[in-house]
Amino acid sequence: MNTTTINGVRVTLFGHASVMFEYQNQFIYVDPYVLGPSPRPAALILHTHKHFDHCVLPASITTPSTTVIGRGCKHPAQTAEIGSAMKFGAITIQPVHAYNPNKPYHPKGEGAGYILSFPVQAGTLRIYVAGDTDRIPEMASYKCDVAILPVGGTYTMDMEEAAAAVVDIKPKVVIPYHCNYLAESKVDLNLFKQLVVEKAKGVEVRILAP
Numbered sequence: 001m002n003t004t005t006i007n008g009v010r011v012t013l014f015g016h017a018s019v020m021f022e023y024q025n026q027f028i029y030v031d032p033y034v035l036g037p038s039p040r041p042a043a044l045i046l047h048t049h050k051h052f053d054h055c056v057l058p059a060s061i062t063t064p065s066t067t068v069i070g071r072g073c074k075h076p077a078q079t080a081e082i083g084s085a086m087k088f089g090a091i092t093i094q095p096v097h098a099y100n101p102n103k104p105y106h107p108k109g110e111g112a113g114y115i116l117s118f119p120v121q122a123g124t125l126r127i128y129v130a131g132d133t134d135r136i137p138e139m140a141s142y143k144c145d146v147a148i149l150p151v152g153g154t155y156t157m158d159m160e161e162a163a164a165a166v167v168d169i170k171p172k173v174v175i176p177y178h179c180n181y182l183a184e185s186k187v188d189l190n191l192f193k194q195l196v197v198e199k200a201k202g203v204e205v206r207i208l209a210p
Contacts, residue, residue: 002210006146007120015210016181023118030129032058042066044088047073048131049111071112080112092117097138098131105155106132115144132156135165147171150178151192152185159187163195166203173204
């Protein structure tokens with residue numbers, strides 16, 4: 001299954017780093033480089049950074065009413081300012097840092113991750129979509145219930161680093177992504193699950209298989 005529901009918010013992983021949230025009959029996409037058949041029209045598209053496999057604006061989901069928010073992306077969009085709080089209807093969007101401290105691929109300040117706060121029956125559900133990043137010090141201050149973290153290595157965190165990031169962030173649920181699509185990011189997600197069980201007691205790992 002490539003989808004799971006958490007407190008009424010449906011999360012779908014299409015593959016690579018392409019994620020969709022369904023909330024109150026609206027569809028929110030993050031980096032829609034990979035899409036499923038008959039994709040639903042986007043109310044909101046979030047771009048994390050400028051790379052070709054993230055900064056895309058597919059005609060199949062874009063309508064005249066689609067809102068686009070991004071950082072460093074070539075497409076016209078509202079700029080995601082790190083540390084700000086943006087509103088989309090009832091949803092609050094917080095752009096946060098996403099970068100490689102010791103790699104050349106994603107310099108600090110060029111990209112963003114997002115913490116989306118959804119009002120739900122139980123209060124507020126906060127979902128963190130990390131974008132292309134390694135484990136960074138800022139993660140220890142990110143408050144979220146669900147963390148969607150890259151684990152593929154090469155351009156982002158590998159599984160060991162991502163498991164350590166789970167300890168920093170302390171979510172209730174972690175969903176691994178940005179893996180098993182590119183040849184250089186092949187991993188065994190069961191090993192990631194084992195690492196999280198060992199390092200971060202009580203955190204649930206949900207593996208979505210596109």
